[in-house]
Amino acid sequence: MVPRAAWAAGAPPTPNRMAFIFFPNGAIMKDWKPEQAGTDYKLPKTLAPLEKHQKDFMVISGLAHDKARANGDGAGDHARCSAAFLTGVQPRKTDGADIRLGRSVDQVAADVIGKNTRLPSLEIGIEAGRQAGRCDSGYSCAYTSNISWRSETVPTAKEIHPKAVFERMFGGGVEDAKARARRNFYRQSILDVVTDDAAKLRTKLGGSDRRKLDEYFQSVREIEQRIERAAVESQAQIPDFEVPDGVPRDWAEHTRLMYDLMVLAFETDTTRICTFMLANSGSNRSYKEIGVGEGHHQLSHHRDDAEKIEKLQRIDQYMITQFSYFLDRMKSIEEGTGNLLDHSMITYGCAISDGNRHRHEDLPVLLAGRGNGTLTPGRHLKYENEVPMNNLYVSLLNRMDVPEKSFGDSTGPAKGLDA
Helix, strand or coil, X not given: CCCHHHHHCCXXXXXXXXXXXXXXXXXXXXXXXXXXXXXXXXCCHHHHHHHHHHHHEEEEEEEECHHHCCCCCCCCHHHHHHHHHCCCCCCCCCCCCCCCCCCCHHHHHHHHHHHHCCCCCEEEECCCCCCCCEXXXXXXXXXXXXXXXXXXXXXXXXXXXXXXXXXXXXXXXHHHHHHHHHXXXXXXXXXXXXXXXXXXXXXXXXXXXXXXXHHHHHHHHHHHHHHHHHHHHCCCCCCCCCCCCCCCCCHHHHHHHHHHHHHHHHHCCCCCEEEEECCCCCCCCCEHHHCECCCHHHHHCCXXXXXXXXXXXXXXXXXXXXXXXXXXXXXXXXXXXXXXXHHEEEEEECCCCCCCCCCCCCCCEEEECCHHHCCCCCEEEEEEEEEEHHHHHHHHHHHCCCCCCCCCCCCCCCCCCCC
C-alpha cells in the first residue's frame, strides 16, 4: 500500500520471512547433488524443474544432523529425522506420554518477532498425523507427525485442511470479525481499569514490588498492542481466495494450494514464519499419478535396485516441481524494489540423505531467497567437512533479528551464505 517512491527512498523497512519445507525418506543423491561447486554448476536431474530459478536459490551440501542418528538408541531413523529436523535435539525414545525433544527454530523466532503479526507462526502439512501411539520402532507418532515444537514436550500440530488454514489466517468472515471486535472492546475496557488502579498502587510499593509490577505491565502492554493491531486488521479486506471445503484428493493440487496459502500469509504479513510438511516422516504414500504404485518408504529401502531408484528419483523430482511452482508464486508478488522471494529465506530439505542406509550427513538442502539482501543465491555451497545443520539455523535466526549465538548442536553460524 506504500507508494513506490517511498520504497525507493528507503522506507519503510521490508520484513524478512522464514519458512521450512520438509520432505520424507531422503533423496537419490546422485541425481540431487551437483558435481561442481560455486556459481558455474549444472543442475542435476532431480533439480532440473528449478532451472528458471537457478539464480534464486542455493544448493547446500555437507550439512548433517547428528541427533537424527541412533547414538545408542537403535532403530527409528525416520522418527528421529523429523524430530531433529528443526530442533537439533535427540528425541527421547518412547511411545508413551513422556515424549521429550526440544524447541524448534521456527518457534524460537516466533517468540521474538511473532508479536508483530496476526499469527506468530503458521504450521501446515499434507498428511494427517497423530500425537500419540507408536509409529517408528518404539518412537511416538508425535515425532513423525511434527517438525515444529513449541516446547520440549509440546509439538505445534500442523493443519492439513486448506479452509481451516485460511480461516485461521483471516477469520470466518463478517460475524467472526464482529465477535473479535466485541472481545477486544471488553479486554481494552478491563485493561483501562487495571492500569488506573495499578498507577495508584505503585506509589505505595517498595522497589522490589514495583519491579514485579513493571514486569507484569510489560505483558499487559503486549496484550494492548495485539488489540491495537487487531483494530487495524479488522479494517482490512479479507482476500478473495477460493478455498475448497475438504482436502483435495490430488496430491499436487493439495500441495500447490497449501503453497498458495503460504504465499498469501507472507504477502499479507499475517505471519513471517511458516513450516510445511509435504508428508509425515516415513510416509508410505504412493504416487500413482506419476506411475509409482509402491509406497514411498517401502521404495526408499531399494537395496540398489535400479528400477526402485528410478521411481524414487521420479518422486523427488515430482516434489521439486511443486516447489518450483511455489517459487514462481513468490517471485510474482512485487514488494518494494524486489519481490516476495527476495525478502524471504526458504529452507527445503530432509534430515535423511540416503534413505536406503539411513544416512544423516551430506543432507539434501536448498535455501531459496535473498533474505533481504543478506544471502547470495545462485550457487552450490559445498562444505567439505561435516557441518551441523543447526549452524544454518543460527545464521537464519540472526537474519530475522533473533540474536541467538547457538542452537541445538550448532558450533557457530554457517559460513559462506553471503558469499
